[in-house]
Amino acid sequence: MCGQFYIMLHGKKQTIYPNDPYKIMIYDQNQFTYQKANWGFKINKRSIINARSETLLTKPTFIELKHCLIMANGYYEWDAAKMKTDIHLKDHSYLYMAGLYRYQKDRYEYTIVTTKANASVDQIHDRMPLILTKEEAECWVREQETEQLLNVIPPSLQYEQEMSQIHLDV
Structure with missing residues (x-):
């Protein structure tokens, strides 16, 4: 579940893969900051x-x-047909995905929190990232209302198959 995500930079998708560095938003010393972190916790040689x-x-x-x-x-x-599917908000604005991080061996690491897929994407996969509204995201980072936020139903999303993955028999 959620093995790749992307950010739009200068009109192009930049895909982030497990173990890649990426800037996450944290709340430290009463302020929101960005911290470069690697995606995935190393536990027994497993990410x-x-x-x-x-x-x-x-x-x-x-x-x-x-x-x-x-x-x-x-x-x-x-x-199910192994087709790569791009899942996003209708207007392609930011998804605020809940995550967890730690500082381990001189580097920051993070993981994405997942939840049961909502009706808009459950035909693609049974899990999805826990996506929060901007207000919920602020509470999440401040570590407020954690139990309630873990039960949030993410917003409706759009999806489309990546054309580069489609092979036609001619």
Whole structure:
């Protein structure tokens, strides 16, 4: 679930992959700042890129982590036919994806919080990032109302298959 996301820079998509560095938004010393962090926690040589909202408050791996936001214009998912699908808001504005981060071995690392897919994307995949409104995102980063935010139903999203992935038999 959510193995790639992208940001629009100068009219082009810049895809972010697991282990790539990316600037996440954190709340530190009473102010919002951006921090360069790598996507994925290294645990036993394995990279944990997603954290399920349903078990976030009980799994020892995630209990002590701090909240962050990952801002993106969209993310990719693969459907049952293995077609790469671009999922985004109708106007392609920012998605505020809930995340968790830590400082480990001289670097910041983060993971994206996932939830059950809403009706707009459940035919593509059964999971999706926990996407928050701007107001909810501010509460998330400040670590307020965590339990309620973990149960938010993300907004309706649009999707389209990536044309470069479509192969036609001629």
